[in-house]
Amino acid sequence: xxxxxxxxxxxxxxxxxxxxxxxxxxxxxxxxxxxxxxxxxxxxxxxxxxxxxxxxxxxxxxxxxxxxxxxxxxxxxxxxxxxxxxxxxxxxxxxxxxxxxxxxxxxxxxxxxxxxxxxxxxxxxxxxxxxxxxxxxxxxxxxxxxxxxxxxxxxxxxxxxxxxxxxxxxxxxxxxxxxxxxxxxxxxxxxxxxxxxxxxxxxxxxxxxxxxxxxxxxxxxxxxxxxxxxxxxxxxxxxxxxxxxxxxxxxxxxxxxxxxxxxxxxxxxxxxxxxxxxxxxxxxxxxxxxxxxxxxxxxxxxxxxxxxxxxxxxxxxxxxxxxxxxxxxxxxxxxxxxxxxxxxxxxxxx
Amino acid sequence: xxxxxxxxxxxxxxxxxxxxxxxxxxxxxxxxxxxxxxxxxxxxxxxxxxxxxxxxxxxxxxxxxxxxxxxxxxxxxxxxxxxxxxxxxxxxxxxxxxxxxxxxxxxxxxxxxxxxxxxxxxxxxxxxxxxxxxxxxxxxxxxxxxxxxxxxxxxxxxxxxxxxxxxxxxxxxxxxxxxxxxxxxxxxxxxxxxxxxxxxxxxxxxxxxxxxxxxxxxxxxxxxxxxxxxxxxxxxxxxxxxxxxxxxxxxxxxxxxxxxxxxxxxxxxxxxxxxxxxxxxxxxxxxxxxxxxxxxxxxxxxxxxxxxxxxxxxxxxxxxxxxxxxxxxxxxxxxxxxxxxxxxxxxxxx
DNA sequence: AACATAAACGTGAACGTTCACTATTTAAAA
DNA sequence: TTTTAAATAGTGAACGTTCACGTTTATGTT
Numbered sequence: 109x110x111x112x113x114x115x116x117x118x119x120x121x122x123x124x125x126x127x128x129x130x131x132x133x134x135x136x137x138x139x140x141x142x143x144x145x146x147x148x149x150x151x152x153x154x155x156x157x158x159x160x161x162x163x164x165x166x167x168x169x170x171x172x173x174x175x176x177x178x179x180x181x182x183x184x185x186x187x188x189x190x191x192x193x194x195x196x197x198x199x200x201x202x203x204x205x206x207x208x209x210x211x212x213x214x215x216x217x218x219x220x221x222x223x224x225x226x227x228x229x230x231x232x233x234x235x236x237x238x239x240x241x242x243x244x245x246x247x248x249x250x251x252x253x254x255x256x257x258x259x260x261x262x263x264x265x266x267x268x269x270x271x272x273x274x275x276x277x278x279x280x281x282x283x284x285x286x287x288x289x290x291x292x293x294x295x296x297x298x299x300x301x302x303x304x305x306x307x308x309x310x311x312x313x314x315x316x317x318x319x320x321x322x323x324x325x326x327x328x329x330x331x332x333x334x335x336x337x338x339x340x341x342x343x344x345x346x347x348x349x350x351x352x353x354x355x356x357x358x359x360x361x362x363x364x365x366x367x368x369x370x371x372x373x374x375x376x377x378x379x380x381x382x383x384x385x386x387x388x389x390x391x392x393x394x395x396x397x398x399x400x401x402x403x404x405x406x407x408x409x410x411x412x413x414x415x416x417x418x419x420x421x422x423x424x425x426x427x428x429x430x431x432x433x434x435x436x437x438x439x440x441x442x443x444x445x446x447x448x449x450x451x452x453x454x455x456x457x458x
Numbered sequence: 459x460x461x462x463x464x465x466x467x468x469x470x471x472x473x474x475x476x477x478x479x480x481x482x483x484x485x486x487x488x489x490x491x492x493x494x495x496x497x498x499x500x501x502x503x504x505x506x507x508x509x510x511x512x513x514x515x516x517x518x519x520x521x522x523x524x525x526x527x528x529x530x531x532x533x534x535x536x537x538x539x540x541x542x543x544x545x546x547x548x549x550x551x552x553x554x555x556x557x558x559x560x561x562x563x564x565x566x567x568x569x570x571x572x573x574x575x576x577x578x579x580x581x582x583x584x585x586x587x588x589x590x591x592x593x594x595x596x597x598x599x600x601x602x603x604x605x606x607x608x609x610x611x612x613x614x615x616x617x618x619x620x621x622x623x624x625x626x627x628x629x630x631x632x633x634x635x636x637x638x639x640x641x642x643x644x645x646x647x648x649x650x651x652x653x654x655x656x657x658x659x660x661x662x663x664x665x666x667x668x669x670x671x672x673x674x675x676x677x678x679x680x681x682x683x684x685x686x687x688x689x690x691x692x693x694x695x696x697x698x699x700x701x702x703x704x705x706x707x708x709x710x711x712x713x714x715x716x717x718x719x720x721x722x723x724x725x726x727x728x729x730x731x732x733x734x735x736x737x738x739x740x741x742x743x744x745x746x747x748x749x750x751x752x753x754x755x756x757x758x759x760x761x762x763x764x765x766x767x768x769x770x771x772x773x774x775x776x777x778x779x780x781x782x783x784x785x786x787x788x789x790x791x792x793x794x795x796x797x798x799x800x801x802x803x804x805x806x807x808x
Numbered sequence: 809a810a811c812a813t814a815a816a817c818g819t820g821a822a823c824g825t826t827c828a829c830t831a832t833t834t835a836a837a838a
Numbered sequence: 839t840t841t842t843a844a845a846t847a848g849t850g851a852a853c854g855t856t857c858a859c860g861t862t863t864a865t866g867t868t
Contacts, residue, residue, distance in 0.1 A: 115824055126848045131826065141834095141846060162554050163824035166512045167853050170826095204512050280800075287796040294734070294754065294794075295644050327796075384644070404644065439800035442792040444644075446637040446677075450630075450789035465854055476818045481856065491816055491864095513854035516823050520856095810868085817862070825853085832847070838840080 113158040123151035134159070161427060165205050172426050173208040174419070175229045177239035178264075179216040184309070184369065186391045187411065188216075191264070194415025202419065205427055209419070210234075217309075219243050226250040230257070236422045237261045238415075241268045260425060264414050266316045273434065277414050277421070280437045281316050284407050285323025285367070287440050288386050291405055292363035293327065295384045300362035302328070303354075304337040307347065307369050317367045320388075324365055336361070344372050352376045355383075370394060374402050390443060390451060398445055406443040408451060413438055463508040473501035484509070511777060515555050522776050523558040524769070525579045527589035528614075529566040534659070534719065536741045537761065538566075541614070544765025552773055559769070560584075567659075569593050576600040580607070586772045587611045588765075591618045610775060614764050616666045623784065625771065627764050630787045631666050634757050635673025635717070637790050638736050641755055642713035643677065645734045650712035652678070653704075654687040657697065657719050667717045670738075674715055686711070694722050701726045705733075720744060724752050740793060740801055748795055756793040758801060763788055 120130045125148065129140045133148045134157075140148070181189035195209050212229060214221035222243050229237060230253055237254060241247040241263055248270050254261055263276045292302060304321060308314060328335060338354055340347050351373065355361065363384045366373050370387025374397040377383060386405040387394065397403040417436065424430040443451050466484070470477045475498065479490045483498045484507075490498070531539035545559050562579060564571035572593050579587060580603055587604060591597040591613055598620050604611055613626045642652060654671060658664060678685060688704055690697050701723065705711065713734045716723050720737025724747040727733060736755040737744065747753040767786065774780040793801050 113824095116826095117824075127825080128827085128848055129846080132847095135826090137827090139846060144847080160516070160554065160824050162512045162516045163853090164826075165853095166510070166516055166855090167824080167826045204510070283796065283800075287794065290794055290796045297647070437800065439791070440797040441789070442794070442797070444637065444640055444792070446633065446640045447790040447792070450633075450787065463854095466856095467854075477855080478818055478857085479816080482817090485856090487857090489816065494816080510854050513823090514856075516825090517854080517856045518823085812867075813865085815862105815864075817860105819858105819860075821858095822856085823854105827852095828850100830847100830849075832845105834845070835843090837842075 113160065114155045115160060116157070119148065119151045119155050119157050122155055123147045161205075165427070171206045171208055172235045172422070173210065173232075174236045174238065174422055175232070175234040176209060176211045176415075177222075177225055177229065177237065178211060178213060179240060179242060180213045182216065184372070185216060186393070187389050187409070190391070190411035191415040194412040195419060197412075198416045198419035202423055205423065207419070207423070216242065219246065222246055230254070233257070234259060235426055238264055238418050240264050241266055241271070244268055244270060247271070260422075262418055262421060264418065265409065269315070275421070275432055275434050275436070277418050277436045278438065279407075279409050279440060281319035282323035282326070283437075284388075284440045285320035285325075285365075286327045287323075287442070288320070288365050288405070288407060289324045289327030291442065292365060292384060292386060293331070293333070295404070296362035299360075301334045301336060301358065301360040302363040302365065303358070303361045304335060305351070305364060305366045305373055306337065306339045307366075307372060308339070308341055309369075320367045324367075334360070347372060348376050370403060370406075371397070377402050390448075395448065398443070398448060401445070404444065408441045408443055410438050410441065463510065464505045465510060466507070469498065469501040469505050469507050472505055473497045511555075515777070521556045521558055522585045522772070523560065523582075524586045524588065524772055525582070525584040526559060526561045526765075527572075527575055527579065527587065528561060528563060529590060529592060530563045532566065534722070535566060536743070537739050537759070540741070540761035541765040544762040545769060547762075548766045548769035552769065555773065555777055557769070557773070566592065569596065572596055580604070583607070584609060585776055588614055588768050590614050591616055591621075594618055594620060597621070610772075612768055612771060614768065615759065619665070625782055625784050625786070627768050627771065627786045628788060629757075629759050629790060631669035632673035632676070633787075634738075634790045635670035635675075635715075636677045637673075637792070638670070638715050638755070638757060639674045639677030641792065642715060642734060642736060643681070643683070645754070646712035649710075651684045651686060651708065651710040652713040652715065653708070653711045654685060655701070655714060655716045655723055656687065656689045657716075657722060658689070658691055659719075670717045674717075684710070697722060698726050720753060720756075721747065727752050740798075745798065748793070748798060751795070754794065758791045758793055760788050760791065 116127050116130050120127045123130065125144055129144055130148055132138065132140050133145050176195065178191060179188045181187070199207055199209055212225040214225050223246055226246065237259060239261060247268060251261055251271055251274065261274055263274050265278045267276050268274070304324065306317060306321060308317065336358065338351060340350065355376065361383065364386070366387035368388060371391065371393040374385070377385060379401040384404045385402065387403060388407050388409065390406055390408045394403060394406055398406055421432050425432050441451060466477050466480050470480045473480065475494055479494055480498055482488065482490050483495050526545065528541060529538045531537070549557055549559055562575040564575050573596055576596065587609060589611060597618060601611055601621055601624065611624055613624050615628045617626050618624070654674065656667060656671060658667065686708065688701060690700065705726065711733065716737035718738060721741065721743040724735070727735060729751045734754045735752065737753060738757050738759065740756055740758045744753060744756055748756055771782050775782050791801060
């Protein structure tokens with residue numbers, strides 16, 4: 109029967125009012141005169157009110173619903189289905205607090221669908237929105253409208269230079285490229301050549317992938333190392349033939365860095381190879397290549413953790429009313445064959 | 459005003475009793491006749507009771523206090539101070555649920571102090587205990603007594619073969635050694651030699667370190683690779699002279715795996731070296747060596763995450779009354795110079 | 809059968825908030 | 839000044855549990 113923490117009643121007593129106005133002040137519901145508001149604020153200051161979330165949530169039936177706006181997973185980009193588990197787990201923990209999430213999908217290349225989903229989200233008046241800002245101009249418009257309605261947004265995966273102040277959860281792309289470079293540098297012989305592969309599709313997150321490449325190159329700026337680059341927007345079959353030609357013609361290449369979609373490149377290489385291959389994302393196909401020694405290193409973008417941490421952030425913001433960090437960069441995990449199993453199907457305990 | 463979830467009242471009504479006995483049954487407080495207990499249980503079965511933790515915690519003033527029994531940090535083993543932050547953060551999140559933790563320390567080599575702390579813990583009747591089972595026989599005795607009092611225990615870091623059923627949070631030592639081997643194998647030339655260094659002190663977790671070594675050796679079983687080993691129980695200065703002698707005499711050594719206390723070995727190696735050094739723990743000294751390129755890879759035991767996950771586990775067990783997983787192996791994170799900053803001072807968001 | 813005792817069960821007041829509602833004060837209009 | 843409306847303040851019943859306590863029922867003893 110501890111009565112240590114000072115509650116709404118205590119501060120009401122101290123301010124000479126009843127709990128009604130205090131509640132109004134604490135939750136800026138309005139309808140309190142300037143003077144009493146000041147008295148209440150002073151009382152809070154003096155006594156140091158600690159809100160009891162349990163009691164608050166118990167009484168108020170308010171449901172918090174969050175929208176997530178993500179690309180559809182496709183055979184070429186299965187990455188996007190990975191967040192779902194993180195959402196589910198976090199949601200499950202926060203169920204007593206009345207949290208709900210709804211995922212809205214759009215096809216990666218379909219701007220119309222994206223816009224339609226943003227409209228649907230605006231209609232439904234969510235309490236918070238996660239999104240991957242694929243279409244810059246449309247995202248800007250959407251975020252402006254959300255802001256007007258006072259709905260907080262969090263970006264996943266990619267940031268938008270046009271909106272530098274939106275909170276972000278994801279990986280530092282530049283640093284991840286830099287890290288890939290350090291790994292390759294350690295793994296290949298000093299005199300060898302390094303190959304960068306960059307496969308851009310219509311509506312990819314170019315900036316994201318370019319940052320990786322820039323980070324990668326940055327590492328080698330101060331070193332002696334010859335670097336070549338293969339770039340293509342072709343279909344997978346063409347890439348394979350072109351690439352295997354390039355590889356045959358370049359015997360000095362020992363290390364290969366693939367900025368995105370490494371699963372489309374991997375078939376070119378045999379398990380019994382003399383290359384070190386490094387790329388991104390723990391999707392099923394890549395895991396297969398990692399297991400049979402085609403891929404050497406994978407860098408995970410941690411979609412599970414992104415999703416989990418994102419929900420936590422909304423909890424902090426909406427329930428605890430804490431200010432949230434603008435940028436939250438997740439650890440850049442290095443996954444190889446022998447630690448794979450700890451990243452593959454694991455909970456958030458990382 | 460959702461009344462969806464069926465509560466204690468609903469099931470009381472359905473069972474034809476009042477809420478009193480229902481509460482007693484739900485929390486096995488006793489004092490309920492067989493027949494009514496059955497009726498209540500049947501009602502629960504039929505209606506599917508969902509407990510409301512918020513209401514439960516709001517009313518009950520019960521404080522859950524957890525004891526942690528950890529070695530003192532020393533200049534040679536500063537690792538043990540790393541858990542504190544994880545405890546603090548988790549505690550902070552769970553404060554509304556009435557959680558508390560108290561850390562009991564003993565000197566790594568002082569069996570007496572260990573026993574004294576176990577006695578103190580037994581006296582104070584905690585609701586749960588974390589511990590690192592350094593002294594096997596004494597731990598067995600302690601755990602038996604805790605079990606008699608119905609107090610759950612979780613092991614950190616090391617497991618005890620004598621007590622295989624105690625829940626454990628930590629790293630899979632064998633796998634971490636295996637991983638270190640794969641990393642070294644990728645980084646050194648095929649014809650080079652590998653050196654294993656093992657420095658055992660009086661009361662170290664021998665088993666733990668031996669597992670690492672076994673995992674390491676396992677990797678190379680199927681490969682052609684000559685491996686030599688340096689073992690010592692000497693003081694640091696002697697080790698340094700011995701070791702630098704050994705290194706000079708073994709020009710073929712390119713990769714070095716240190717099973718524990720790599721900070722005591724690192725001074726032997728210069729930044730501008732031709733060795734790849736891999737060892738354990740993100741302690742301050744090692745971080746320094748990683749930054750100036752003396753150490754190449756560090757494997758973190760994630761004391762922060764251990765502590766955080768441990769508290770979460772007690773939350774699941776004590777508040778949610780969930781059965782907890784026996785073994786919870788944390789991801790084996792590979793830390794190099796360029797992803798260091800993401801592991802060093804980061805929250806649990808991994 | 810009457811009583812004592814113990815076991816089983818029911819009751820209702822909390823826990824700290826929220827929020828619809830009523831009561832009061834204040835300001836504006838008559 | 840009185841009347842009226844608007845703004846502000848106060849009230850108290852919930853929310854779903856827990857738990858101390860009082861009441862009822864069953865069991866055993868004389």
